Amino acid sequence: MxxxxxxxxxxxxxxxxxxxxxxxxxxxxxxxVLADWNEAAFKAKEMPEALSALVGSESAERDGRIHIKAPDIAENGAVVPVTVEAEIDGVTSIAIFAEKNQTPLIAAFELGPNAMPFASTRIKMAETADVTAVVKAGDQVFRNSRTVKVTIGGCGG
Amino acid sequence: MSDIKIRAKSKNGVTTVKCLMSHPMETGLRKDSKSGELIPAHFIQEVVCKAKGEVVMTASWSGGVSKNPYLSFKFAGGAEGDPVEITWTDNRGQTQSATTTISS
Known part of the structure; x- marks a missing residue:
């Protein structure tokens, strides 16, 4: 055996x-082992590492057409509502990062042909940090960030 | 163990889906306050959203998504009465699925 x-x-x-x-x-x-779950990207401890594992490049152009809706001050880091919407054609994926979390990549949404470039969820944030949305449209990668101030962290015990 | 609540609404040719899942979403980094031992990771890894049998969106998550996750997305099309199905799978291989119909 x-x-x-x-x-x-x-x-x-x-x-x-x-x-x-x-x-x-x-x-x-x-x-x-799940087919689409990108282990390297989700386990990465630094933002550039996670980004390159996810989209294949460490840099992405900052683009104001990506709108991130999140509170300026989050009283509870365990529940931070984040909504990402992009005014970009042909968006194929949206990813949400909290830059100072132990593993920055929080969620990656793969969009089908009918899906609108929109995703909304609630995330945990360890401390005050930039919430970054990375949007992929075909071969192009765009990003935008928004600082969220966290008064009580949500990842510790 | 838990359930998924879904609401799907169609307006001007766009369907908005909102759903709430119930899951502990343990990162694996948190310590038990009494014993001081790490609580093992237990979180939803993948959420597949289907409308009328076709995949609209697949979400891959880490433990960084809040406990009892909320998810909302939109898609073009979708008529009243069409089924919307949400299925999640967690890192322990547990899975759960729920279906609703689009209202207007």
């Missing part, structure tokens, strides 16, 4: 480099 598993693992890791490794990891804990 152990030997059989080892065979699979070897086969997996030999087959195709990083993909093989992902597959073999998937064999060991299949429930934890």
């Amino acid at each position: 152990i030997d059989a598993k080892r065979r699979i693992l070897l086969k997996g890791s030999l087959s195709a480099g990083s993909i093989g490794v992902a597959v073999s990891a998937g064999l060991l804990s299949p429930r934890l």
Whole structure:
């Protein structure tokens, strides 16, 4: 039994480099691997790292056509309502980052052809920081930020 | 364990969907106040939203989304009576789904 598993693992890791490794990891804990969940981006501890894992580039042009609706002062960092709306054509994805959280990437929305460039949710913020929205439209990547002052952090115990 | 509340409204050719899920959304970074031990991560990783069987939006989340998550999105089209389905999957492989119909 152990030997059989080892065979699979070897086969997996030999087959195709990083993909093989992902597959073999998937064999060991299949429930934890989702097709679209970008583990590298979500586990990244710094904003540029998360951004490059998500959209493939560390920089994005600042664009005023992205509107971020969030409170200027959040009394409770555990629940900060954030709404992102973009006046850009052909938006394919919207991502929300809280720059000073331990893992800055909070949510990534993949939009289907009928979806409007709009996403709204509630996020946790560890401390006062910029909330950044990154919008992808085809090959172009845009960003915009808004500072939210947090009086009580929402990530600690 | 929990339930999903969805409301879908169509106005001027645009359907707005609002939903509330009930989930602890533990980041895995928080400590238990009594024992001091880390509370294991338990959060929704993926939310798939379908209208009339077609995927409108897929959301990937980290533990940074607030407890009992709220989600709202809009899509073009959608007629009164069309079904809207929301399904979430968390990092433990648990999944839940709910369907509503669009009202106007």
